[in-house]
Amino acid sequence: MSGLKNLDIKFKYRSDLDTIxxxxxxxxxxCSIKYDRAVGYFTSDSLKLIARELENFIDRNGEIRIVANPQLKKEDIDAIEKGYKAKHDVITAALLDTIEVTTKNLEDETLNVIAWxxxxxxxxxxxxxxxxxCIYxxxxxxxxxxxxxKVVFSGSANETIGGLVNNFEKIDVYFEDHEKTRIDDAVTDxxxxxxxxTAGLEIIDIPKAVRNEILTYKKESIKSTKKKRKKLVLGNINCKH
Incomplete structure (x- = not known):
């Protein structure tokens, strides 16, 4: 596997010229063995765009870490603010609801892949x-x-289908030796x-109830995409475009 330094990449990608x-x-x-992503909103259906490389992550025991904002309805936030429900319970219920909605529309290996x-x-x-x-x-x-x-990027794109494909977006990219300070700063953040x-934020593990619910969809194996040349399609964990 070649390294990131061998890639021909640009200092920015913008929707007028690039398919991000x-x-x-x-x-x-x-070229990566690890991918860290901090993002306002994440939908796992966005992962279908890079599904072939995700399968390679499985093969080489790679790691993907995502920190994302949960999608809460106005009534969820009101319930938290008025003390009707604990914030952790509201987040768990919102994520479980999204999984339930996802299962009604599955025609593929979606939750099996996520579970694996x-x-x-x-x-x-x-x-x-x-x-x-307020919103992270x-x-x-x-x-x-x-x-x-390492290669670091930042910009307007969310980790969603809208952010990666449909919307007009721009990201700035840092990878040169003289940008080491910016790169190290992103790693620290x-x-x-x-x-x-991080001051002002609370970061929690994905709730056990949500993790356990996802794992109930794990089958004995994942169907290979390499022989069939078919992309894995991943359904939503939480949705916001």
Whole structure:
């Protein structure tokens, strides 16, 4: 596997000239063993765009860590603010509702793939919410390769189909040696998020009830996409475009 330094990548990707998921995401994932993503909203159906590379992540025991904002309805937030329900319980219920909606529309290996990714500790998800109930909305990511090199990006795109394909988006990319300060700063910011050490935010593991519900959809194996040349399609864990 070649490293990130060997890639021909640009300092920015913008929808007028680039297909961001193909020209940047897939290219970097192909050379990565780890992918960290902090994002305002995440839908796992966005992962179908990079599904072939996700299968390679399974093969090489890679790691994907995502910190995302839960999609809460206005009545959920009102219930929290008025003390009717604990925030953790509201988040758990919202995520479980989304899984239930997803299962009604499945025509593929969606939840099986998600279950396997989580079961094998390849896909790890944590939930971010602010202590004053405003929206966690920052967006940046880090690719790591097997040689110690990193590529950092930040910009307007959410980890959703809308953010990666449908919307007009721009991301800035940092990978040169002279950008080491920016790269190291992004790594620090993400690790602080993951370790729940960011002022004003509360970061929790994906609730056990949600994890256990997803794992009930794990089959004995994942159908290979390599021979059939068919992409894995991943359904929503939580949705916002």
């Amino acid at each position: 998921y193909r020209d940047f995401y897939e290219k970097c994932l192909r 990714l989580i079961y094998k500790n390849i896909l790890k998800i944590k939930i971010a919410y602010s202590k004053n109930n 909305h920052e967006k940046f990511g880090i690719f790591y390769d097997d040689f110690g090199d 993400f690790n602080n998020l993951w370790d729940n050490c």
